Amino acid sequence: MYVVETENLTKYYGRSRGIVDLNLQLREGEVFGFIGPNGAGKTTTIRLLLNFIFPTRGRARIFGMDCVEESREIKRQVGYLPGEAGYYGDMRVKDFLRYAESFYGRGCRQRTRDLVEALDLNPDARIEDLSLGNKKKVGIVQALLHSPRLLILDEPTSGLDPLIQKRFFDLLTEENRRGVTIFFSSHVLSDVQKFCHRVGIIKEGRLLRVDQIEALRGQEFKRVTVTLRDPSEELSVPLQGVRDFVRENGTYRFLFNGDVDALIKELARHGVANLYLEEPALEEVFMHYYEKEGER
Amino acid sequence: MNILRHDLARNRRTFLVWTASIAILSVGLLSMYSSVAGSATGIEQYAEAFPETLRRAFGLDRLRLSDILGYFGTEVHIMIILFGSMFAILLSSGLLSREENEKTVEFLLARPVTRYRVVTGKLGTYVTYVLLFSVVVWVASYATILIVHEGDFDRRGFWNLALMTTLVLLTFANLGFLGSVFVTRNRTVYSGALGFVLVMYALQVAADVSERLRFLKYVTPMKWASAADILTAGIPGVYLVIMLVVNAAALAATYYAYARKDILL
Known part of the structure; x- marks a missing residue:
């Protein structure tokens, strides 16, 4: 039995496309990255899983239960961290968490207390007075306090500073070690690469492919931007792994997934005025990823 | 129960402010009765000077300003039903929509609850507060009448009016919900809700002043608790039936639609 399983899951909003014929399987205990550009259908998929919206056709199951018919049972075992959370701003953290606890008929009190402590959250603060990072912590606590077997996270790292991000990932890793399956939606490639076992790539509402994370890792492209000191000088980079080489007003841009050391040494033969090595936009990586598939 | 308790707490202040304001308004207006009654003939002549349509609109064609319930029915009751309806509809229409506006609905629906239970919790919240509102306002009004008015009056008519007015408030609340x-x-949501109450009031006036528009009395809930009607003729059974049908249909539609609705943020 899969933890999450969808069969031709499809959602149209009127005539506009949400997702089309999505077939996904999540295994027990894995961390599954769900990645794609904004508007690809990640949030639509999550909302279908949680029955906030109803499928146009197809079906989804969680723990073998139907996401529409048995949604209430499913939610006893699912924790959800929304991308953009609203948590009754005028309430105090502790009152809000008590309200969250009240939906589960068993003792979550101790667990909540542990989480609040672990995340260093002030229980007496008003939620609307909290910083974005602290609001996210409240979200994490409400998603975890009933010890769910499946965690659904929608863009969980957006707006978190690196320190909190690390603590957040530590917490998730710990949960995962205890057997919790994690569905991790993101448009940040590096988060998914760091943390997930398998990854599903969605684009324009369709699942393009599902891969082990290692397969993506070989594709670790960097976006390189170089400006030479002397604009009249011609730059060429005769190295493996250079793609999309363009020149704009004396600035050169390309994607690179070869040996960085070789690249630096190559560039060092010129007078470099400026150099950026950045994570490329997801779209850029995908483009090459699939062109390459096509060539095979 | 936890949703009900949560929403009662969140709307307590709104409830207290509205209830206190309307109760004070009613008590204040009734306290002025003795000075009106003191110049009884004067005030009646003054009222008779109004054009016939205006007299009908205020119920002065059937009620007398110098009579305590006549005074209450024409001057005070209109405040209670108009502002009470606004309170009821603003309260009820905010309960579900606010969860979506503030994006808290994602939190709520990720809990192990059915949509039916969510609707029931919200329904319980506004029914509780509308009933409490009515109890406070009508008991305060009754007590004030006992103080400012010596002698007997139509107690049964007063409570009939209280009952029908409360039902009208609940009807507005259910429709807003x-x-x-x-x-x-x-x-x-809020401007639509207020607009709806005011249009219904306008329809009631239209039904009162124009023979041709009389049929509107079946359309506007305001007319179902008209002071002039109830104080002179008792509770009309036909309005009770219409009200029952409208409310049952509104609630059924609410449960049905909310349970099948795509929650889009």
């Missing part, structure tokens, strides 16, 4: 399933943007 239904509307808020479909219209969820904050400003649209």
Whole structure:
């Protein structure tokens, strides 16, 4: 039995496309990255899983239960961290968490207390007075306090500073070690690469492919931007792994997934005025990823 | 129960402010009765000077200003039913829509609850507060009448009016609740709700003053608790039946629609 399983899951909003014929399987205990550009259908998929919206056709199951018919049972075992959370701003953290606890008929009190402590959250603060990072912590606590077997996270790292991000990932890793399956939606490639076992790539509402994370890792492209000191000088980079080489007003841009050391040494033969090595936009990586598939 | 308790707490202040304001308004207006009654002939002549349509609109064709319930029915009751309806509809229409506006609905629906239970919790919240509102306002009004008015009056008529007015408030609340399933943007919800109450009031006036528009009495809930009607003729059974049908239909539609609705943020 899969933890999450969808069969031709499809959602149209009127005539506009949400997702089309999505077939996904999540295994027990894995961390599954769900990645794609904004508007690809990640949030639509999550909302279908949680029955906030109803499928146009197809079906989804969680723990073998139907996401529409048995949604209430499913939610006893699912924790959800929304991308953009609203948590009754005028309430105090502790009152809000008590309200969250009240939906589960068993003792979550101790667990909540542990989480609040672990995340260093002030229980007496008003939620609307909290910083974005602290609001996210409240979200994490409400998603975890009933010890769910499946965690659904929608863009969980957006707006978190690196320190909190690390603590957040530590917490998730710990949960995962205890057997919790994690569905991790993101448009940040590096988060998914760091943390997930398998990854599903969605684009324009369709699942393009599902891969082990290692397969993506070989594709670790960097976006390189170089400006030479002397604009009249011609730059060429005769190295493996250079793609999309363009020149704009004396600035050169390309994607690179070869040996960085070789690249630096190559560039060092010129007078470099400026150099950026950045994570490329997801779209850029995908483009090459699939062109390459096509060539095979 | 936890949703009910949560929403009662969140709306307590709104309830207290509205209830206190309307109760004080009613008590204040009734306290002025003795000075009106003191110049009884004068005030009646003054009222008779009004054009016939205006007299009908205020119920002065059937009620007398110098009589305590006549005074209450023409001067005070209109405040209670108009502002009470606004309170009821603003309260009920905000309960579901606010969860969506503030994006808290994602939190709520990720809990192990059915949509039916969510609707029931919200329904319980506004029914509780509308009933409490009515009890406070009508008991305060009754007590004030006992103080400012010496002698007997039609107690049964007073409580009939109280009952029908409360039912009208609940009707407005139920209709606003239904509307808020479909219209969820904050400003649209609230202005739509207030607009609805005012239009219904206008229809009631139209039904009172114009023979041709008399049929509107079946359309506007305001007319179902008209002071002039109830104080002179008792509770009309036909309005009770219409009210029962309208409310049952509104609630059924609310449950049905909310349970099948795509929650889009």
